[in-house]
Amino acid sequence: MAASNLPALPANLKAIQHYMKTAIEHEKRDPVIAYYCRAYAMQRGMQIDKKSPECRQYLMTLMDFLEKVKSSLQDEAIHNELVGQAHVENYALKVFLFADNEDRAGRFNKNVVKSFYTAGMLFDVLTYFGELSEDIENNRKYAKWKAAYIHKCLKNGETPIPGPLPDGETSDEGIGFDGLNDTGLSANVPSSQFPNDTNTLNPPPAGTHAPPTTPQDTPVPYRAVPQQPVQPPQQPAQPPVPVVASTSWIPPPNPTGVSLTPQEYQKAMKFCKHASSALQYEDSQTAITNLQKALQLLTTGKV
Structure with missing residues:
Protein backbone atom coordinates (compact mmCIF):
# COMPACT_ATOMS: atom_id res chain seq x y z
CA MET A 1 0.00 0.00 0.00
CA ALA A 2 1.34 3.42 -0.92
CA ALA A 3 1.11 6.31 1.54
CA SER A 4 -0.99 8.16 -1.04
CA ASN A 5 -3.71 5.53 -0.55
CA LEU A 6 -4.32 6.62 3.03
CA PRO A 7 -7.66 8.41 3.40
CA ALA A 8 -7.88 12.13 4.11
CA LEU A 9 -7.09 13.05 7.70
CA PRO A 10 -10.30 13.64 9.69
CA ALA A 11 -10.72 17.08 11.24
CA ASN A 12 -10.74 15.60 14.74
CA LEU A 13 -7.21 14.27 14.17
CA LYS A 14 -5.69 17.54 12.97
CA ALA A 15 -3.19 17.38 15.85
CA ILE A 16 -1.34 14.47 14.21
CA GLN A 17 -0.99 16.01 10.75
CA HIS A 18 2.48 17.42 11.62
CA TYR A 19 3.79 13.89 12.21
CA MET A 20 2.13 12.50 9.09
CA LYS A 21 3.74 15.28 7.01
CA THR A 22 7.13 14.56 8.57
CA ALA A 23 6.66 10.91 7.65
CA ILE A 24 6.03 11.87 4.02
CA GLU A 25 9.15 14.05 3.99
CA HIS A 26 11.25 11.10 5.15
CA GLU A 27 9.54 8.42 3.05
CA LYS A 28 12.54 7.86 0.77
CA ARG A 29 15.27 9.53 2.82
CA ASP A 30 14.76 7.46 5.99
CA PRO A 31 11.93 4.88 6.01
CA VAL A 32 12.55 4.11 9.69
CA ILE A 33 11.83 7.72 10.69
CA ALA A 34 8.76 7.72 8.43
CA TYR A 35 7.51 4.47 10.03
CA TYR A 36 7.82 5.67 13.62
CA CYS A 37 6.34 9.09 12.84
CA ARG A 38 3.21 7.31 11.59
CA ALA A 39 3.27 4.82 14.48
CA TYR A 40 3.36 7.70 16.95
CA ALA A 41 0.63 9.52 15.00
CA MET A 42 -1.57 6.42 15.23
CA GLN A 43 -0.87 6.07 18.96
CA ARG A 44 -1.76 9.70 19.58
CA GLY A 45 -4.74 9.56 17.25
CA MET A 46 -6.22 6.67 19.24
CA GLN A 47 -5.94 8.80 22.37
CA ILE A 48 -7.72 11.71 20.67
CA ASP A 49 -10.64 9.96 18.94
CA LYS A 50 -11.03 6.29 18.13
CA LYS A 51 -14.82 6.15 18.38
CA SER A 52 -16.17 8.39 15.62
CA PRO A 53 -16.67 6.48 12.34
CA GLU A 54 -14.30 8.64 10.25
CA CYS A 55 -11.48 8.55 12.84
CA ARG A 56 -11.94 4.85 13.47
CA GLN A 57 -11.74 4.12 9.73
CA TYR A 58 -8.66 6.32 9.30
CA LEU A 59 -6.79 4.75 12.23
CA MET A 60 -7.67 1.21 11.17
CA THR A 61 -6.37 1.96 7.66
CA LEU A 62 -3.22 3.49 9.10
CA MET A 63 -2.69 0.44 11.32
CA ASP A 64 -3.04 -1.84 8.31
CA PHE A 65 -0.60 0.37 6.37
CA LEU A 66 2.01 0.14 9.14
CA GLU A 67 1.69 -3.64 9.25
CA LYS A 68 2.30 -3.85 5.51
CA VAL A 69 5.31 -1.52 5.76
CA LYS A 70 6.72 -3.62 8.59
CA SER A 71 6.35 -6.86 6.65
CA SER A 72 7.92 -5.38 3.49
CA LEU A 73 10.97 -3.78 5.14
CA GLN A 74 13.70 -5.92 6.67
CA ASP A 75 15.38 -3.08 8.56
CA GLU A 76 16.02 -4.25 12.11
CA ALA A 77 15.20 -0.78 13.45
CA ILE A 78 11.57 -1.45 12.49
CA HIS A 79 11.42 -5.01 13.80
CA ASN A 80 13.31 -4.33 17.04
CA GLU A 81 12.04 -1.33 19.00
CA LEU A 82 15.26 -1.05 21.02
CA VAL A 83 17.17 -0.48 17.80
CA GLY A 84 14.35 1.70 16.48
CA GLN A 85 14.44 3.94 19.54
CA ALA A 86 18.21 4.41 19.19
CA HIS A 87 17.78 5.22 15.48
CA VAL A 88 15.10 7.88 16.07
CA GLU A 89 16.96 9.42 19.01
CA ASN A 90 20.26 9.65 17.14
CA TYR A 91 18.56 11.23 14.13
CA ALA A 92 16.62 13.72 16.26
CA LEU A 93 19.80 14.75 18.10
CA LYS A 94 21.65 15.32 14.82
CA VAL A 95 18.87 17.56 13.57
CA PHE A 96 18.80 19.38 16.91
CA LEU A 97 22.59 19.88 16.90
CA PHE A 98 22.49 21.27 13.38
CA ALA A 99 19.77 23.78 14.31
CA ASP A 100 21.46 24.72 17.59
CA ASN A 101 24.83 25.33 15.90
CA GLU A 102 23.23 27.46 13.17
CA ASP A 103 21.28 29.42 15.78
CA ARG A 104 24.33 30.14 17.97
CA ALA A 105 26.27 31.20 14.87
CA GLY A 106 23.56 33.76 14.12
CA ARG A 107 22.46 32.18 10.85
CA PHE A 108 18.69 32.67 11.08
CA ASN A 109 16.38 31.53 8.29
CA LYS A 110 13.38 29.31 7.67
CA ASN A 111 15.60 26.25 7.45
CA VAL A 112 16.77 26.74 11.04
CA VAL A 113 13.15 27.13 12.14
CA LYS A 114 12.28 23.97 10.22
CA SER A 115 15.18 22.09 11.84
CA PHE A 116 14.17 23.06 15.38
CA TYR A 117 10.54 22.36 14.48
CA THR A 118 11.31 18.87 13.16
CA ALA A 119 13.63 18.07 16.07
CA GLY A 120 10.82 18.95 18.48
CA MET A 121 8.42 16.64 16.67
CA LEU A 122 10.94 13.80 16.58
CA PHE A 123 11.46 14.16 20.33
CA ASP A 124 7.65 13.80 20.57
CA VAL A 125 7.88 10.62 18.48
CA LEU A 126 10.36 9.20 21.02
CA THR A 127 7.53 9.05 23.58
CA TYR A 128 6.20 6.17 21.46
CA PHE A 129 8.87 4.04 23.13
CA GLY A 130 8.20 5.28 26.67
CA GLU A 131 9.03 8.14 29.00
CA LEU A 132 11.72 10.56 27.86
CA SER A 133 14.97 11.06 29.75
CA GLU A 134 15.43 14.43 31.44
CA ASP A 135 17.96 15.56 28.81
CA ILE A 136 15.70 14.66 25.90
CA GLU A 137 12.70 16.28 27.57
CA ASN A 138 14.69 19.50 28.04
CA ASN A 139 15.85 19.41 24.43
CA ARG A 140 12.27 18.90 23.28
CA LYS A 141 11.05 21.99 25.16
CA TYR A 142 14.01 24.06 23.95
CA ALA A 143 13.58 23.02 20.30
CA LYS A 144 9.88 23.87 20.31
CA TRP A 145 10.47 27.22 21.96
CA LYS A 146 13.32 28.09 19.57
CA ALA A 147 11.24 27.19 16.51
CA ALA A 148 8.39 29.46 17.66
CA TYR A 149 10.73 32.25 18.82
CA ILE A 150 12.85 32.49 15.65
CA HIS A 151 9.76 32.17 13.45
CA LYS A 152 8.11 35.05 15.30
CA CYS A 153 11.23 37.23 14.98
CA LEU A 154 11.59 36.59 11.24
CA LYS A 155 7.90 37.25 10.69
CA ASN A 156 8.14 40.59 12.53
CA GLY A 157 11.41 41.64 10.88
CA GLU A 158 13.34 41.31 14.15
CA THR A 159 16.79 39.80 14.68
CA PRO A 160 16.61 36.76 17.00
CA ILE A 161 18.96 36.45 19.97
CA PRO A 162 21.32 33.48 19.44
CA GLY A 163 21.11 30.70 22.01
CA PRO A 164 19.13 31.03 25.25
CA LEU A 165 17.66 34.43 26.05
CA PRO A 166 19.88 36.59 28.28
CA ASP A 167 17.25 36.68 31.01
CA GLY A 168 17.17 32.91 31.11
CA GLU A 169 13.53 32.72 30.06
CA THR A 170 12.05 30.82 27.13
CA SER A 171 8.72 32.56 26.86
CA ASP A 172 7.38 32.67 23.33
CA GLU A 173 4.79 35.27 24.35
CA GLY A 174 1.85 33.15 23.35
CA ILE A 175 3.15 31.72 20.07
CA GLY A 176 2.74 27.97 20.42
CA PHE A 177 4.72 25.28 18.66
CA ASP A 178 1.61 23.75 17.10
CA GLY A 179 0.73 27.15 15.64
CA LEU A 180 3.72 27.10 13.29
CA ASN A 181 1.85 25.04 10.70
CA ASP A 182 -0.97 27.57 10.76
CA THR A 183 1.48 30.20 9.53
CA GLY A 184 2.43 28.10 6.52
CA LEU A 185 5.88 27.02 7.73
CA SER A 186 5.63 23.45 6.49
CA ALA A 187 4.19 24.50 3.16
CA ASN A 188 6.88 27.15 2.59
CA VAL A 189 9.85 24.93 3.43
CA PRO A 190 10.04 22.12 0.87
CA SER A 191 11.07 18.71 2.17
CA SER A 192 13.85 18.74 -0.42
CA GLN A 193 15.54 21.45 1.62
CA PHE A 194 15.58 19.58 4.92
CA PRO A 195 17.69 17.59 5.68
CA ASN A 196 18.80 15.87 2.47
CA ASP A 197 21.95 15.20 0.51
CA THR A 198 22.94 18.86 0.33
CA ASN A 199 25.85 19.92 2.48
CA THR A 200 24.03 22.91 3.92
CA LEU A 201 21.22 21.05 5.65
CA ASN A 202 22.23 17.45 6.06
CA PRO A 203 22.91 16.96 9.78
CA PRO A 204 26.59 15.99 10.21
CA PRO A 205 27.50 12.57 11.59
CA ALA A 206 27.39 12.29 15.35
CA GLY A 207 30.59 13.34 17.05
CA THR A 208 31.73 15.84 14.39
CA HIS A 209 30.46 18.86 16.34
CA ALA A 210 31.89 20.09 19.59
CA PRO A 211 29.15 21.02 22.09
CA PRO A 212 28.02 24.63 21.58
CA THR A 213 29.50 27.00 24.13
CA THR A 214 27.50 29.36 26.28
CA PRO A 215 28.94 32.55 27.83
CA GLN A 216 29.48 32.16 31.57
CA ASP A 217 27.22 35.14 32.32
CA THR A 218 24.30 33.76 30.29
CA PRO A 219 21.90 31.55 32.25
CA VAL A 220 20.76 28.51 30.30
CA PRO A 221 17.03 27.85 30.73
CA TYR A 222 17.22 24.40 29.20
CA ARG A 223 20.04 22.01 28.67
CA ALA A 224 20.27 22.58 24.95
CA VAL A 225 23.28 20.31 24.40
CA PRO A 226 22.23 16.70 23.79
CA GLN A 227 24.04 13.83 25.41
CA GLN A 228 26.08 11.34 23.42
CA PRO A 229 23.96 9.55 20.80
CA VAL A 230 22.51 6.25 21.90
CA GLN A 231 24.24 3.23 20.43
CA PRO A 232 22.01 0.42 19.14
CA PRO A 233 22.51 -2.90 20.95
CA GLN A 234 24.96 -5.30 19.36
CA GLN A 235 23.58 -8.40 17.73
CA PRO A 236 22.27 -10.64 18.97
CA ALA A 237 20.61 -8.32 21.50
CA GLN A 238 20.37 -10.01 24.89
Whole structure:
Protein backbone atom coordinates (compact mmCIF):
# COMPACT_ATOMS: atom_id res chain seq x y z
CA MET A 1 0.00 0.00 0.00
CA ALA A 2 1.34 3.42 -0.92
CA ALA A 3 1.11 6.31 1.54
CA SER A 4 -0.99 8.16 -1.04
CA ASN A 5 -3.71 5.53 -0.55
CA LEU A 6 -4.32 6.62 3.03
CA PRO A 7 -7.66 8.41 3.40
CA ALA A 8 -7.88 12.13 4.11
CA LEU A 9 -7.09 13.05 7.70
CA PRO A 10 -10.30 13.64 9.69
CA ALA A 11 -10.72 17.08 11.24
CA ASN A 12 -10.74 15.60 14.74
CA LEU A 13 -7.21 14.27 14.17
CA LYS A 14 -5.69 17.54 12.97
CA ALA A 15 -3.19 17.38 15.85
CA ILE A 16 -1.34 14.47 14.21
CA GLN A 17 -0.99 16.01 10.75
CA HIS A 18 2.48 17.42 11.62
CA TYR A 19 3.79 13.89 12.21
CA MET A 20 2.13 12.50 9.09
CA LYS A 21 3.74 15.28 7.01
CA THR A 22 7.13 14.56 8.57
CA ALA A 23 6.66 10.91 7.65
CA ILE A 24 6.03 11.87 4.02
CA GLU A 25 9.15 14.05 3.99
CA HIS A 26 11.25 11.10 5.15
CA GLU A 27 9.54 8.42 3.05
CA LYS A 28 12.54 7.86 0.77
CA ARG A 29 15.27 9.53 2.82
CA ASP A 30 14.76 7.46 5.99
CA PRO A 31 11.93 4.88 6.01
CA VAL A 32 12.55 4.11 9.69
CA ILE A 33 11.83 7.72 10.69
CA ALA A 34 8.76 7.72 8.43
CA TYR A 35 7.51 4.47 10.03
CA TYR A 36 7.82 5.67 13.62
CA CYS A 37 6.34 9.09 12.84
CA ARG A 38 3.21 7.31 11.59
CA ALA A 39 3.27 4.82 14.48
CA TYR A 40 3.36 7.70 16.95
CA ALA A 41 0.63 9.52 15.00
CA MET A 42 -1.57 6.42 15.23
CA GLN A 43 -0.87 6.07 18.96
CA ARG A 44 -1.76 9.70 19.58
CA GLY A 45 -4.74 9.56 17.25
CA MET A 46 -6.22 6.67 19.24
CA GLN A 47 -5.94 8.80 22.37
CA ILE A 48 -7.72 11.71 20.67
CA ASP A 49 -10.64 9.96 18.94
CA LYS A 50 -11.03 6.29 18.13
CA LYS A 51 -14.82 6.15 18.38
CA SER A 52 -16.17 8.39 15.62
CA PRO A 53 -16.67 6.48 12.34
CA GLU A 54 -14.30 8.64 10.25
CA CYS A 55 -11.48 8.55 12.84
CA ARG A 56 -11.94 4.85 13.47
CA GLN A 57 -11.74 4.12 9.73
CA TYR A 58 -8.66 6.32 9.30
CA LEU A 59 -6.79 4.75 12.23
CA MET A 60 -7.67 1.21 11.17
CA THR A 61 -6.37 1.96 7.66
CA LEU A 62 -3.22 3.49 9.10
CA MET A 63 -2.69 0.44 11.32
CA ASP A 64 -3.04 -1.84 8.31
CA PHE A 65 -0.60 0.37 6.37
CA LEU A 66 2.01 0.14 9.14
CA GLU A 67 1.69 -3.64 9.25
CA LYS A 68 2.30 -3.85 5.51
CA VAL A 69 5.31 -1.52 5.76
CA LYS A 70 6.72 -3.62 8.59
CA SER A 71 6.35 -6.86 6.65
CA SER A 72 7.92 -5.38 3.49
CA LEU A 73 10.97 -3.78 5.14
CA GLN A 74 13.70 -5.92 6.67
CA ASP A 75 15.38 -3.08 8.56
CA GLU A 76 16.02 -4.25 12.11
CA ALA A 77 15.20 -0.78 13.45
CA ILE A 78 11.57 -1.45 12.49
CA HIS A 79 11.42 -5.01 13.80
CA ASN A 80 13.31 -4.33 17.04
CA GLU A 81 12.04 -1.33 19.00
CA LEU A 82 15.26 -1.05 21.02
CA VAL A 83 17.17 -0.48 17.80
CA GLY A 84 14.35 1.70 16.48
CA GLN A 85 14.44 3.94 19.54
CA ALA A 86 18.21 4.41 19.19
CA HIS A 87 17.78 5.22 15.48
CA VAL A 88 15.10 7.88 16.07
CA GLU A 89 16.96 9.42 19.01
CA ASN A 90 20.26 9.65 17.14
CA TYR A 91 18.56 11.23 14.13
CA ALA A 92 16.62 13.72 16.26
CA LEU A 93 19.80 14.75 18.10
CA LYS A 94 21.65 15.32 14.82
CA VAL A 95 18.87 17.56 13.57
CA PHE A 96 18.80 19.38 16.91
CA LEU A 97 22.59 19.88 16.90
CA PHE A 98 22.49 21.27 13.38
CA ALA A 99 19.77 23.78 14.31
CA ASP A 100 21.46 24.72 17.59
CA ASN A 101 24.83 25.33 15.90
CA GLU A 102 23.23 27.46 13.17
CA ASP A 103 21.28 29.42 15.78
CA ARG A 104 24.33 30.14 17.97
CA ALA A 105 26.27 31.20 14.87
CA GLY A 106 23.56 33.76 14.12
CA ARG A 107 22.46 32.18 10.85
CA PHE A 108 18.69 32.67 11.08
CA ASN A 109 16.38 31.53 8.29
CA LYS A 110 13.38 29.31 7.67
CA ASN A 111 15.60 26.25 7.45
CA VAL A 112 16.77 26.74 11.04
CA VAL A 113 13.15 27.13 12.14
CA LYS A 114 12.28 23.97 10.22
CA SER A 115 15.18 22.09 11.84
CA PHE A 116 14.17 23.06 15.38
CA TYR A 117 10.54 22.36 14.48
CA THR A 118 11.31 18.87 13.16
CA ALA A 119 13.63 18.07 16.07
CA GLY A 120 10.82 18.95 18.48
CA MET A 121 8.42 16.64 16.67
CA LEU A 122 10.94 13.80 16.58
CA PHE A 123 11.46 14.16 20.33
CA ASP A 124 7.65 13.80 20.57
CA VAL A 125 7.88 10.62 18.48
CA LEU A 126 10.36 9.20 21.02
CA THR A 127 7.53 9.05 23.58
CA TYR A 128 6.20 6.17 21.46
CA PHE A 129 8.87 4.04 23.13
CA GLY A 130 8.20 5.28 26.67
CA GLU A 131 9.03 8.14 29.00
CA LEU A 132 11.72 10.56 27.86
CA SER A 133 14.97 11.06 29.75
CA GLU A 134 15.43 14.43 31.44
CA ASP A 135 17.96 15.56 28.81
CA ILE A 136 15.70 14.66 25.90
CA GLU A 137 12.70 16.28 27.57
CA ASN A 138 14.69 19.50 28.04
CA ASN A 139 15.85 19.41 24.43
CA ARG A 140 12.27 18.90 23.28
CA LYS A 141 11.05 21.99 25.16
CA TYR A 142 14.01 24.06 23.95
CA ALA A 143 13.58 23.02 20.30
CA LYS A 144 9.88 23.87 20.31
CA TRP A 145 10.47 27.22 21.96
CA LYS A 146 13.32 28.09 19.57
CA ALA A 147 11.24 27.19 16.51
CA ALA A 148 8.39 29.46 17.66
CA TYR A 149 10.73 32.25 18.82
CA ILE A 150 12.85 32.49 15.65
CA HIS A 151 9.76 32.17 13.45
CA LYS A 152 8.11 35.05 15.30
CA CYS A 153 11.23 37.23 14.98
CA LEU A 154 11.59 36.59 11.24
CA LYS A 155 7.90 37.25 10.69
CA ASN A 156 8.14 40.59 12.53
CA GLY A 157 11.41 41.64 10.88
CA GLU A 158 13.34 41.31 14.15
CA THR A 159 16.79 39.80 14.68
CA PRO A 160 16.61 36.76 17.00
CA ILE A 161 18.96 36.45 19.97
CA PRO A 162 21.32 33.48 19.44
CA GLY A 163 21.11 30.70 22.01
CA PRO A 164 19.13 31.03 25.25
CA LEU A 165 17.66 34.43 26.05
CA PRO A 166 19.88 36.59 28.28
CA ASP A 167 17.25 36.68 31.01
CA GLY A 168 17.17 32.91 31.11
CA GLU A 169 13.53 32.72 30.06
CA THR A 170 12.05 30.82 27.13
CA SER A 171 8.72 32.56 26.86
CA ASP A 172 7.38 32.67 23.33
CA GLU A 173 4.79 35.27 24.35
CA GLY A 174 1.85 33.15 23.35
CA ILE A 175 3.15 31.72 20.07
CA GLY A 176 2.74 27.97 20.42
CA PHE A 177 4.72 25.28 18.66
CA ASP A 178 1.61 23.75 17.10
CA GLY A 179 0.73 27.15 15.64
CA LEU A 180 3.72 27.10 13.29
CA ASN A 181 1.85 25.04 10.70
CA ASP A 182 -0.97 27.57 10.76
CA THR A 183 1.48 30.20 9.53
CA GLY A 184 2.43 28.10 6.52
CA LEU A 185 5.88 27.02 7.73
CA SER A 186 5.63 23.45 6.49
CA ALA A 187 4.19 24.50 3.16
CA ASN A 188 6.88 27.15 2.59
CA VAL A 189 9.85 24.93 3.43
CA PRO A 190 10.04 22.12 0.87
CA SER A 191 11.07 18.71 2.17
CA SER A 192 13.85 18.74 -0.42
CA GLN A 193 15.54 21.45 1.62
CA PHE A 194 15.58 19.58 4.92
CA PRO A 195 17.69 17.59 5.68
CA ASN A 196 18.80 15.87 2.47
CA ASP A 197 21.95 15.20 0.51
CA THR A 198 22.94 18.86 0.33
CA ASN A 199 25.85 19.92 2.48
CA THR A 200 24.03 22.91 3.92
CA LEU A 201 21.22 21.05 5.65
CA ASN A 202 22.23 17.45 6.06
CA PRO A 203 22.91 16.96 9.78
CA PRO A 204 26.59 15.99 10.21
CA PRO A 205 27.50 12.57 11.59
CA ALA A 206 27.39 12.29 15.35
CA GLY A 207 30.59 13.34 17.05
CA THR A 208 31.73 15.84 14.39
CA HIS A 209 30.46 18.86 16.34
CA ALA A 210 31.89 20.09 19.59
CA PRO A 211 29.15 21.02 22.09
CA PRO A 212 28.02 24.63 21.58
CA THR A 213 29.50 27.00 24.13
CA THR A 214 27.50 29.36 26.28
CA PRO A 215 28.94 32.55 27.83
CA GLN A 216 29.48 32.16 31.57
CA ASP A 217 27.22 35.14 32.32
CA THR A 218 24.30 33.76 30.29
CA PRO A 219 21.90 31.55 32.25
CA VAL A 220 20.76 28.51 30.30
CA PRO A 221 17.03 27.85 30.73
CA TYR A 222 17.22 24.40 29.20
CA ARG A 223 20.04 22.01 28.67
CA ALA A 224 20.27 22.58 24.95
CA VAL A 225 23.28 20.31 24.40
CA PRO A 226 22.23 16.70 23.79
CA GLN A 227 24.04 13.83 25.41
CA GLN A 228 26.08 11.34 23.42
CA PRO A 229 23.96 9.55 20.80
CA VAL A 230 22.51 6.25 21.90
CA GLN A 231 24.24 3.23 20.43
CA PRO A 232 22.01 0.42 19.14
CA PRO A 233 22.51 -2.90 20.95
CA GLN A 234 24.96 -5.30 19.36
CA GLN A 235 23.58 -8.40 17.73
CA PRO A 236 22.27 -10.64 18.97
CA ALA A 237 20.61 -8.32 21.50
CA GLN A 238 20.37 -10.01 24.89
CA PRO A 239 17.94 -8.80 27.55
CA PRO A 240 19.51 -7.79 30.88
CA VAL A 241 19.29 -10.39 33.62
CA PRO A 242 17.88 -8.96 36.86
CA VAL A 243 19.67 -9.74 40.10
CA VAL A 244 17.82 -10.47 43.32
CA ALA A 245 19.70 -10.78 46.57
CA SER A 246 22.96 -11.33 44.70
CA THR A 247 21.52 -14.34 42.91
CA SER A 248 20.93 -14.32 39.15
CA TRP A 249 17.34 -14.91 38.25
CA ILE A 250 16.78 -17.79 35.84
CA PRO A 251 13.48 -17.90 33.94
CA PRO A 252 11.42 -21.03 34.55
CA PRO A 253 11.50 -23.65 31.80
CA ASN A 254 8.81 -23.60 29.15
CA PRO A 255 6.13 -26.10 30.34
CA THR A 256 5.92 -27.55 26.82
CA GLY A 257 9.67 -28.16 26.70
CA VAL A 258 10.15 -25.75 23.76
CA SER A 259 13.29 -23.63 23.81
CA LEU A 260 12.58 -20.12 22.54
CA THR A 261 15.08 -17.45 21.51
CA PRO A 262 14.82 -13.83 22.73
CA GLN A 263 13.71 -12.86 19.24
CA GLU A 264 10.85 -15.37 19.41
CA TYR A 265 9.75 -14.00 22.77
CA GLN A 266 9.76 -10.52 21.22
CA LYS A 267 7.64 -11.79 18.36
CA ALA A 268 5.13 -13.26 20.83
CA MET A 269 5.03 -9.90 22.61
CA LYS A 270 4.26 -8.23 19.29
CA PHE A 271 1.27 -10.53 18.70
CA CYS A 272 -0.02 -9.65 22.18
CA LYS A 273 0.50 -5.96 21.45
CA HIS A 274 -1.47 -6.22 18.20
CA ALA A 275 -4.22 -8.03 20.11
CA SER A 276 -4.31 -5.23 22.67
CA SER A 277 -4.59 -2.61 19.90
CA ALA A 278 -7.43 -4.56 18.30
CA LEU A 279 -9.29 -4.70 21.62
CA GLN A 280 -9.17 -0.89 21.79
CA TYR A 281 -11.20 -0.98 18.57
CA GLU A 282 -13.45 -3.71 19.98
CA ASP A 283 -12.19 -5.95 17.17
CA SER A 284 -12.44 -9.30 18.95
CA GLN A 285 -11.64 -11.40 15.87
CA THR A 286 -8.27 -9.73 15.26
CA ALA A 287 -7.50 -9.91 18.98
CA ILE A 288 -8.28 -13.64 19.07
CA THR A 289 -6.20 -14.31 15.94
CA ASN A 290 -3.13 -12.55 17.36
CA LEU A 291 -3.49 -14.18 20.78
CA GLN A 292 -3.74 -17.58 19.10
CA LYS A 293 -0.55 -16.83 17.16
CA ALA A 294 1.24 -15.83 20.37
CA LEU A 295 0.06 -19.00 22.13
CA GLN A 296 1.09 -21.19 19.20
CA LEU A 297 4.55 -19.60 19.10
CA LEU A 298 5.05 -20.02 22.85
CA THR A 299 3.94 -23.65 22.84
CA THR A 300 5.44 -24.90 19.57
CA GLY A 301 8.13 -22.39 18.62
CA LYS A 302 6.42 -21.90 15.26
CA VAL A 303 3.64 -19.74 13.84
